[in-house]
Amino acid sequence: MKGRFExxxxxxxxxxxxxxxxxxxxxxxxxxHVAVTDLSxxxxxxxxxxxxxxxxxxxxxxxxxxxxxxTERVLDEVEHLAGTVSLAVTCAGIDSxxxxxxxxxxxWQKTIEVNLQGTFVVIQAVARRLKAKGGKGHIVAVASAAxxxxxxxxxxxxxxxxxxxxxxxxAGVALARDGIVVNAVCPGVVDTDMTRAIHIExxxxxxxxxxxxxxxxxxxxxxxxxxxxxxxxxxVAFLLSHEADYMVGQAVNVCGGLAFD
Amino acid sequence: MGQRFExxxxxxxxxxxxxGSGTARLLAAEGAHVIIADLSQDRAQQVAGEIREMxxxxxxxxxxxxxxxxxxxxxxxxxxDVGPVNLAVTCAGIIKxxxxLDLPAADWDRTLAVNLKGTxxxxxxxxxxxxxxxxxxxxxxxxxxxxRGARAxxxxxxxxxxxxxxxxxxSxxxxAEHGMAVNAVCPGVVATEMTYxxxxxxxQDTGENPEEMLxxxxxxxxxxxxxxxxxxxxxxxxxxxxxAGYVTGQALNxxxxxxxx
Numbered sequence: 102m103k104g105r106f107e108x109x110x111x112x113x114x115x116x117x118x119x120x121x122x123x124x125x126x127x128x129x130x131x132x133x134h135v136a137v138t139d140l141s142x143x144x145x146x147x148x149x150x151x152x153x154x155x156x157x158x159x160x161x162x163x164x165x166x167x168x169x170x171x172t173e174r175v176l177d178e179v180e181h182l183a184g185t186v187s188l189a190v191t192c193a194g195i196d197s198x199x200x201x202x203x204x205x206x207x208x209w210q211k212t213i214e215v216n217l218q219g220t221f222v223v224i225q226a227v228a229r230r231l232k233a234k235g236g237k238g239h240i241v242a243v244a245s246a247a248x249x250x251x252x253x254x255x256x257x258x259x260x261x262x263x264x265x266x267x268x269x270x271x272a273g274v275a276l277a278r279d280g281i282v283v284n285a286v287c288p289g290v291v292d293t294d295m296t297r298a299i300h301i302e303x304x305x306x307x308x309x310x311x312x313x314x315x316x317x318x319x320x321x322x323x324x325x326x327x328x329x330x331x332x333x334x335x336x337v338a339f340l341l342s343h344e345a346d347y348m349v350g351q352a353v354n355v356c357g358g359l360a361f362d
Numbered sequence: 363m364g365q366r367f368e369x370x371x372x373x374x375x376x377x378x379x380x381x382g383s384g385t386a387r388l389l390a391a392e393g394a395h396v397i398i399a400d401l402s403q404d405r406a407q408q409v410a411g412e413i414r415e416m417x418x419x420x421x422x423x424x425x426x427x428x429x430x431x432x433x434x435x436x437x438x439x440x441x442x443d444v445g446p447v448n449l450a451v452t453c454a455g456i457i458k459x460x461x462x463l464d465l466p467a468a469d470w471d472r473t474l475a476v477n478l479k480g481t482x483x484x485x486x487x488x489x490x491x492x493x494x495x496x497x498x499x500x501x502x503x504x505x506x507x508x509x510r511g512a513r514a515x516x517x518x519x520x521x522x523x524x525x526x527x528x529x530x531x532x533s534x535x536x537x538a539e540h541g542m543a544v545n546a547v548c549p550g551v552v553a554t555e556m557t558y559x560x561x562x563x564x565x566q567d568t569g570e571n572p573e574e575m576l577x578x579x580x581x582x583x584x585x586x587x588x589x590x591x592x593x594x595x596x597x598x599x600x601x602x603x604x605x606a607g608y609v610t611g612q613a614l615n616x617x618x619x620x621x622x623x
Contacts, residue, residue: 253389274584274619289608323538324610332608339600347593349619358538358611362533362623 105342107132109302112179112186114166114223115193117144119293120243123330124190124326124337129157131338134183138164138175140193158183166219172226180230188237188341189215189227191220194243196295209257216261217268226271228281236263237280238340242269243333243353244362249284254306256297262287266352273350284340284348289356290318291328324357365608366603368393371445373436375427375484376454381504383412385451385593387599390418392599394449399441401454416534426521427454427480430487437487448499449602450488453482455504457519457556458564470518477522478529485533488604491541498541502601503530504594505613507596510621515564524547527613534611543610545601550617552589580592 109127115121125135127172129152137152139145152159153340160182161177179186194216197208220242230237245262266285273283290296301316307314311330319327336355339345354360365588372389376382377398390413398413398420400406404420426432430596440447450613455477458469481503482573484524490501509523531604534544551557558572559581565572580588600606615621 119450153506204430270622277584277585277619310572320472323535324608325539328608335607336609339605347585347616347618348597348614348621349617351615352622353609353614354612355608357608358534362609 104132104245104258105338106271108190109133109188110179110183110226111135111185111188111190111341112136112138113190113192114138114164114221115191115243116148117141118192119295119330120289120291120333121190121192121289122148123334124168124192125149126155127331127334127338128188128190128341129159132144132157133188134158134160136179136183136186138162140165157302158293160256166191167210168213168221169222169226172222176226176230179247179295180225185230185234185236186227187231187236189223189240190337190341191223191240191242193219194280196255198254198298198306199304202255202335204256210283212257213261213264216258220265221268224283228272228276228279231281232276232279238282239345240272240283241337241340242280242283243337244269244287246287246289246354246356248287248352248358249346249354249362253292267274269352270350277349278313282340282346283350284345285355286333286336286340287352287354288333289328290322291330291333293330322357322359328355328357366599367443367449368621370394370449371397371440371447372449372451372536372602373397373399373440373447373484373488374451374453375399375480376423376452376504378402378409379453380591381549381552381594382453385453385595386420387413387416387600388595389449389451389602390420390503391416395421395444397421397423397436397447399423399436399454400424401426418572427452428475433483433487437491440622441491442562446492446495446497447488448492448497450484450501451482451598451602452501454480455522457479457516457517458561459560459567459581462514462517465517473518474522474525477519478525481526482529485529485544489533489537490541492542493540499546500542500602500606502598503544503546504598505530505548507548507550507617507621508550508614509613510615510623527581529613530613533608538610543606545606545609545611546613547594547597547601548613548615548617549588549594549623550620551583551592554589582620583617587618589616589618
């Protein structure tokens with residue numbers, strides 16, 4: 102498996118988070134220069150250092166994905182440092198738990214802005230540069246199984262991720278003939294800080310303990326165990342490789358059987 | 363990619379056909395011993411012979427996937443002669459173009475028997491033996507974009523392929539606790555004898571030139587080129603690999619952007 106991405110430059114947004122860090126480490130092991138980006142520059146630096154520790158190449162960049170000019174600045178930096186980005190994985194995302202009737206417009210807008218607008222900004226910016234250079238590439242957006250299920254306590258999150266699934270379809274078809282492959286993954290319950298935080302919040306809403314809340318969630322997963330970051334990273338790596346060149350605009354459920362369509 | 367399937371025994375039904383033989387070649391090249399099972403003993407022997415000439419491992423076996431007895435014989439012989447069948451790909455399938463109003467019930471029964479019952483019998487047969495032996499395994503069924511969309515002149519085929527997506531979901535749920543994963547791929551317009559035969563049948567009905575007809579259908583593919591058996595085989599190989607460990611019950615569209623849900 103080593104070396105599938107040798108010589109390529111990969112951009113990972115939300116690179117300081119659970120899935121983002123896992124993806125960055127995986128791409129680093131397979132030979133890419135990984136531009137680890139995160140709203141937290143110091144968080145990005147920690148993960149970039151881990152990629153370098155395992156013998157890979159990485160740089161760290163603070164990035165607010167909701168801002169097109171910030172994205173352009175980071176892409177300039179990465180291009181100067183390592184070359185044109187031909188692999189991109191959009192992991193930047195936020196979540197919060199609110200009963201539907203209590204969900205504020207502010208919370209709705211913030212979530213859509215980061216999760217959906219942020220994904221659009223990054224996909225478009227990366228694709229524009231690639232097309233201008235006549236280069237081919239692969240882009241994977243991290244959506245969620247929540248995109249395909251009802252989410253009574255996170256309607257904003259579910260809607261933002263459903264938007265990502267549709268955005269990926271449109272971008273996938275728009276860019277297919279330019280040799281830019283765009284797909285998504287829909288993870289389920291992944292063992293990350295974000296998932297832990299969700300269950301702390303849900304326990305506030307449900308009155309169950311945090312452990313009980315998480316345990317019930319895991320019981321509902323057909324495959325019978327919580328998902329690891331690597332479970333997601335393996336599939337992301339497949340979709341970034343030439344093995345997936347005939348897949349266009351798909352959202353692959355990597356969720357242990359929680360969702361289907 | 364290395365040898366992802368070293369030591370594995372992989373059954374490929376419809377192994378004499380376009381997608382089946384392409385998949386068998388890829389899996390054999392990555393270390394699997396492939397059982398080439400086909401209704402035609404001659405075709406099975408030919409493909410197995412070609413694979414062996416390349417220096418890889420393959421055994422031919424005749425099978426009628428619509429017969430429980432025939433499937434049991436195939437699996438019992440394979441376990442005895444080669445070893446535990448822990449991977450399976452069901453490619454056996456038939457198609458016949460005819461107007462909906464003229465579709466005879468006997469043709470409906472035949473198509474459903476080969477494409478759907480045949481898939482069920484193989485998945486169940488492989489799984490029963492693995493559960494009994496306390497072993498894990500992975501299976502991939504070949505469905506089709508026709509299982510996602512409407513097909514006026516192959517209603518029986520489309521229904522059978524939609525059924526394949528359903529049996530994959532149900533069997534995946536049933537087998538998750540035994541450490542088995544079952545997934546499907548939905549190929550689009552693949553450059554195989556079956557596709558060319560369809561174009562010939564359709565052109566007989568419409569009087570259109572078959573080449574022009576094929577060109578028109580390829581123009582409708584967002585990616586802009588016809589699919590190769592290798593495009594399908596790569597996705598199947600991924601779903602059979604450890605990297606797809608958390609993916610189960612899914613149907614991946616590998617179709618250049620024709621279908622999404």
